Amino acid sequence: MRPFEYQRCDTVTDARQAGAGGSRFIAGGTNLLDLMKLQIETPQDLADINRIGLDTIDETDEGGLRIGALVRNSDCAADARILRDYPVLARAILAGASGQLRNRATTGGNLCQRTRCSYFYDTAMPCNKREPGTGCGARGGQNRNMAVLGTSEHCIATYPGDMAVAMYALDATVEIQAADGGTRLLPVRQFHRLPGDTPERDNELDEGELITAVLLPKPVGGKHGYRKARDRASYAFALVSLASVVEVSDGKIARADLAFGSLGTRPWHDPRLEQLLVGEEPSKALFEKAADTLLAEAKGFGGNDFKIPLARRMLIATLADATGLNAAGEPA
Amino acid sequence: MKTKLIINGQDRALDADPRVTLLDALRNHLGLPGAKKGCDHGQCGACTVIVNGRRVNSCLTLACMHDGDAVTTIEGIGMADDLDPLQQAFVRHDGYQCGYCTPGQICSARAMLDEAEAGWPSFVSEEMDGAIDLSQLSDEEISERMSGNICRCSAYSNIVDAIREIAHEKQGASA
Numbered sequence: 001m002r003p004f005e006y007q008r009c010d011t012v013t014d015a016r017q018a019g020a021g022g023s024r025f026i027a028g029g030t031n032l033l034d035l036m037k038l039q040i041e042t043p044q045d046l047a048d049i050n051r052i053g054l055d056t057i058d059e060t061d062e063g064g065l066r067i068g069a070l071v072r073n074s075d076c077a078a079d080a081r082i083l084r085d086y087p088v089l090a091r092a093i094l095a096g097a098s099g100q101l102r103n104r105a106t107t108g109g110n111l112c113q114r115t116r117c118s119y120f121y122d123t124a125m126p127c128n129k130r131e132p133g134t135g136c137g138a139r140g141g142q143n144r145n146m147a148v149l150g151t152s153e154h155c156i157a158t159y160p161g162d163m164a165v166a167m168y169a170l171d172a173t174v175e176i177q178a179a180d181g182g183t184r185l186l187p188v189r190q191f192h193r194l195p196g197d198t199p200e201r202d203n204e205l206d207e208g209e210l211i212t213a214v215l216l217p218k219p220v221g222g223k224h225g226y227r228k229a230r231d232r233a234s235y236a237f238a239l240v241s242l243a244s245v246v247e248v249s250d251g252k253i254a255r256a257d258l259a260f261g262s263l264g265t266r267p268w269h270d271p272r273l274e275q276l277l278v279g280e281e282p283s284k285a286l287f288e289k290a291a292d293t294l295l296a297e298a299k300g301f302g303g304n305d306f307k308i309p310l311a312r313r314m315l316i317a318t319l320a321d322a323t324g325l326n327a328a329g330e331p332a
Numbered sequence: 333m334k335t336k337l338i339i340n341g342q343d344r345a346l347d348a349d350p351r352v353t354l355l356d357a358l359r360n361h362l363g364l365p366g367a368k369k370g371c372d373h374g375q376c377g378a379c380t381v382i383v384n385g386r387r388v389n390s391c392l393t394l395a396c397m398h399d400g401d402a403v404t405t406i407e408g409i410g411m412a413d414d415l416d417p418l419q420q421a422f423v424r425h426d427g428y429q430c431g432y433c434t435p436g437q438i439c440s441a442r443a444m445l446d447e448a449e450a451g452w453p454s455f456v457s458e459e460m461d462g463a464i465d466l467s468q469l470s471d472e473e474i475s476e477r478m479s480g481n482i483c484r485c486s487a488y489s490n491i492v493d494a495i496r497e498i499a500h501e502k503q504g505a506s507a
Binding site: 001003004005006008026028029030033034037046048050074077078080083087090091094095097098099100101103104233234235 | 333349350351353372373374377380386387388389392393394396397399440443444447450451452453454455460461462475476477478479480481
């Protein structure tokens, strides 16, 4: 690990000043410290924000919840209100990492976690995300875990997390405090960036900006689910995952909020899916059309070609399950 | 960086480079080598200790981030002449082979049982209502909740046997 200056912040104001001075924030540290040990991240100044508060879940005036940025993943996933009204979020968090990691990992930090692309991690290989302009090792390399949607010629790495995928399905909002003290709200669906020609920028946070909370809208009901395909049953990143909030009313789909993990370069929400599904009678033909739409622009790189049929089957099975059809998408 | 820690109930002072992880502080600075360094990247769980009642990977957190925190290591759970019931269960069920992962397994299991008792669901829990019956804690639940602890000797079935026995006893004791 490269040497750094360490500063312990006691208040949000301390943190804002540290951010304005160019410090990197450290909260749970489970991703940042790992990357610092490998010298992939080399901050000169670290500001420890673990003691600045922002660690409660509170009800909002709109009837939703405000999850403080420092709320640990394990507390969020065990919160009675989250379990009752937003089970998709609890399930997604519990699908990720291990008990030990969830006890440290925070709501804000989890949103900012970096890719687990093995070329990003291997400092002897080219990687435009780690070192802009060096090329992409994954494109012609082992790309089994890479994205099939949202890729660019510069980067095909996935955003690896689970929590954010559920937040995309729930259409949550990220509350951000700028280094000058101003606050802005950003829909989570706009928080992560496509790689384009600047893959080194994972998200829309500007230097010194601090996530202060994630806001969940008023509960919407419906059937919540988080399906995750992975190489082992637990403690593994997704090959493809799907967060779903689906409601059927009078025999027609009334709600279909869907977001995919590890399929794209960012958590993947395609607004065309709900436009296509809502108001329609559930059927296998309809679900296949949704899968065609989702994957129309999907592009595999050899090793990850399997993700396209996997996502297709996962979408159809999830919609069938949530609307009461059998696994083949026919009336049960 | 001066840091005060309460380790296994004792006040300890540390003055180390801020780069020192909690794991290295315990092992190299404070004479507590019970927590093990396996992968040093949070992937194996051998370094698991309990901080303020919660299990964490001590390799993925800096010692200086824990000023004033209470840390329990395997040395605080039980030593050879005074084993904790969970340690005794691991012996009885042969829940290890080489033993390298065992301190982490035991710290993890102990905190995991508290999590389950507090009603925390897991990814395999069918109901998400915040009620867990420890006496009914299934092998699937134990395996999922313990997935952050790798055993390269693959003593998993015996580890699950040991934890199940204690889980079921714990429920009996608190009922």
